[in-house]
Amino acid sequence: MNRLPQIDAVRGFALLGICMVNAPIISGAWHLASDPATASVEHAAAWLVTALVTTKFYLIFSFLFGYSFTLQQVAADRGGVSFPRRQGRRLLGLFLIGAGHAILLYPGDILTTYAVLGLALLALRGLKARSALLAAIVLIAFLATVMLVAGVLSLGTDNAAHFSADAVAARDSAAYQGGPLSIIHANITNYRQQLGGVILYSIHLLASLLTGMAAGRLGWLDPSQGTRARATVVHRRICVAGLLIGLPGGVLTAMCTYGPFDDRFYYLGQAVDVITAPLLAAAYGITLLMLLRGRFGHRIARMLAPAGRMSLSLYLLQSCVLAFVFTGYGFGLYGRVGPAALALGCIALWAAQLALSARLMARARYGPVELMLRRITLGPAALRAARAAGPLTE
Template identity: 30%
Template sequence: MEDITGVTPVQPGERIGELDILRGIALFGILMVNMSFFKYPVFFERYPSNFPAGTEQFWAYLIQIFFTGKFYALFSFLFGLGFYIFMKRATGRGASAGSLYKRRLTALLFFGLAHLVVFWSGDILFTYALGGFLLLGFYRLPAEALKKWIAGFIIIAIGINSLFALFQGLGETLAGAVYETVTALLVEEALVVYTEGSFFELIKYRVVNEVPYVFIGLAASIPAVFTYFLAGLYAGKLEIFTNLAEQRPLLKKILARALPAGFLMMILYVLVEREIVSGGALFRPIWLWILNYGASIFLFSSYTALVLIALQNGAGRKLLSPLAATGRMALSNYLAQTLICVFLFNGYGAGLYGRVSLSHGVLLTIGIYCLQVLWSNIWLKYFRYGPLEWLWRTITYGKNQPIRIVE
């Protein structure tokens, strides 16, 4: 067993504050999208146009255009960048970085599996852990080689997800009314189970009806998310975040090119989704997935550039700095979002499942996130890490980590 004596987690003073702020922002965007899934079997609605016309449809399009996939991409990019920082730092201190990171990923795998089975099938931690093991094989590649792998995984992700979308298109076009009837029955079943089921009945329902599809979907989700992991590793290799002041011209160039490209793809998404532009009924799901995936790549890049430019301004830094604490406690806050929402919506809690509109869901998202910003800043006045960050570090380094801040 490797000697990791003297190897410790990153201390608060060693952290890159801009990355914590970006993580904090990503958590808000992720909750905005996840809120719809927490409160209703929205998976069966599939497209914004399926929502009732008016306010509901307006919010459905707003979330789809600005949020869906974009903040998941940002969070995934930061995971890849965090991997590079972890490996570089551990190697520099003479530790077996690979072994440490495998231990870290194993803990994350169990966190994710517990989250997935016990609380919510929309978990991302399990997928991240599996992708993280794959990422270990890319650490020593030079930046130029990583660029080719990023392009390759974009192609793989499009290919596999297009195949999944094709099956969806076949169901929608060939089954017709039968497909719609089955979907309606599944929605009705989910509404009954989630509003009336006990804690253990919901676990049983999740294991039987949801978890198998999550595992099948890993074949599509891992290549898509791995693209962002590699992009984060690539950014780390280029040391972009070492001196951000010098990167301002690059950030402006990214913003100027990526923002219009991303919004152009989302305009095309809306045109295809509303069938103003026809991609063919069978291939419509494929075009929609490709357009949203492409837009997510461009828009997360432009969001990142915009935030980093804003942080070089005194007013921007003052406005965004409180979000750093939320990002420092990203794991605790991500899982706290689930705990809050399942107890709000599930039958063993407040039982609001299926009763909250999208607009009210947006207000709930803002309220929950503001509370998380507040409690994160208060917590980190007294503790070095969030509660789950402390547990994760303790498992990773094989010894109890001091958590209290000693005056």
Template identity: 30%
Template sequence: MSSATPPLLPIAQSERIAILDILRGCALLGILLMNIECFVGPLDAGTTGIDPQLTGMDRIADALIYVLIQGKFYTLFSLLFGMGFAVMSKRAADVGRAFMPFYLRRSLGLLTIGLIHAVLIWSGDILVLYALMSVPLLTSRRLCTAALPLTGVLLYLIPVALMSIYCWADFIVSTSSNSENIKSWQEVLAQNGTETAQVIREQRHAYGAGSYVQATVQRLHDVKNGLESLIINGVHVLGMFLLGTWFVRSGAILQPERYTRLFAWLRWGAWPLGLTAMLLSVHLASWQDVTRVDPRAFSAFALSMIAGLLMCLGYLAWGIRAAFALTWAAPAGRMALSNYLLQSMVCTLIFYGYGLGFFERLPRVWQLPFAIALFTFQVALSRWWLQRFRFGPCEWLWRSFTYLRWEPLRVASTAR
């Protein structure tokens, strides 16, 4: 008589991979340092480079975030999502349970949370994109481990290729002898710029001076616009998911001591190369005007994308090397979903017009210590919470939906 197949249960604390929690915590800080500009001002006007209107310490702060943070920790977070997928897939295979039904429920739960967050709290959400891209990620289970890195990098670079085609088209049309083609193309570019400028004005009004209802209507528009660019943003994220999957399936993240040469190259090769590419990007165009098309700015964007990948992998390697000094971030990483949502709730209530109304009033240089102070509070809150509860509040709801039962929340030693 065969024994019953053991159920697929949530990962116990003793089974958690400590380095992943540490890296998630660090990624959360990086994401907040990047996002804070988009909380303080219009969403679509943020993360576009070094604002030419800034001077002094504000400009220095903006430059540091753009060069060292923007596009690197969001990418790292995507990498970690792929690692989490691979860990869950392996656990399901180890206990002989069907993975797809469980995983699709998990993705549906994340999509629901993401939509609530994007529409009711902050439209700069990444959870919806992660949930949607988690479905094609299932196909990676059929890929051999050796094929994952190349496939991931190629997918990541698709937006760069599309941007190159766009720039080439601009060059061809601009140098064409056909005046009608030039006029039509310029009209298309002008229309795109006009629409982008209009969106920024609408965001400034809705988020800076509007009521909660007006802000929610604007968030709906932002979500719709974001979904329209799903192909470009989606393949970029999916590529990082595949790279993260490779790090687990190859054993590199579980046994980094076996991959010392790889991680040494990522620290001393990939990261400096990425920084060089980023500095060259800044030299070409330190700010990208979202209301117009500029091939030079697009070239800078392509370089910044390449830099983001290289520096992200470098940060990963440095995080593993310095894990002993970064354990303080692990509690925040264990509650990454709850903390990500909490960042949005706190910041929108402080900066948006329906909250305290500090929209576009916090100088750029002070945005950094604000973000660090908020994250420090989150680390302390997470440590306090996890001494009493097994999961963060949003993680608990997500897991309960995924496993189709209410998971015990309180730590056993404190249960009454």
């Protein structure tokens, strides 16, 4: 299967957003952002990350997951192998990797969710592109309605959420500064407590997966010369919608999360986010695609695409580094670094990953975790044939 460098570049760019969203959870900085005594610069940093980053980059990854699904299906059909069987092995491998990630490093792992939703995508692979897009719209509307109802009901409750947040902060601080067993126990506890929310927000991710699958079949990210002009017009309209609708939606979500609105407005903000975040995420991705077609596109692709080719390895590496810095696995700085410094640290970590991936991908075809997942996906028979043809890491 031939790789599309523009997809790898978008995936490499999205790693920065993923890091900035995951880092506050692993480091305990979200507790500091919610504390009224937190300095204004820290509060502003958390506010901006919520407005501009949170939700958007997971949607980009979900979209690309759905898009790649169609490419993998074409490759399986071309090779004369059973796509459901091959994809099933891939999803099982992804689930096992994600489960290990959630237990050892980060309870907010997304890989297990992708693996389960991948089964749904496999079952829905017969949908036509337009039907998949319609299903995505229905899912988004349903989730937004649920959040809106929850938000309206919350307006009639007392604003006492900070008390439970303080208790969670104290519990997590003690657990994550402890030894490995304490950290693992805390990860399992937090994962189980978040499971309901994961299931609910999976609706949003499935909508993005279906959109990506439809986009793959329609060739949205790889338009032919005959449709390039039309695609450019559509891309510009989406960018305008992202600016005029998605950006204000992100701002309103941040206002309902970190003020000036109190905790009773949280779910109303989430309802707005469900509707507007896809527009801002699309604007981010399309803006990068337009830059890739511009004067300096080759340089941008050369910088970002290697990271996209090994994004799974880098996603896990981010958690390893953050867990070592902030938990008892290493320095134990949990709850001691604010959102502002953490955001700068995420940018530095992402830049280091870009440099690392450029070196590794100049010598190998796959990242280390990608290679392991490939071996699981191909299965014994295909692996023997691949070894006969040459090394997997050529």
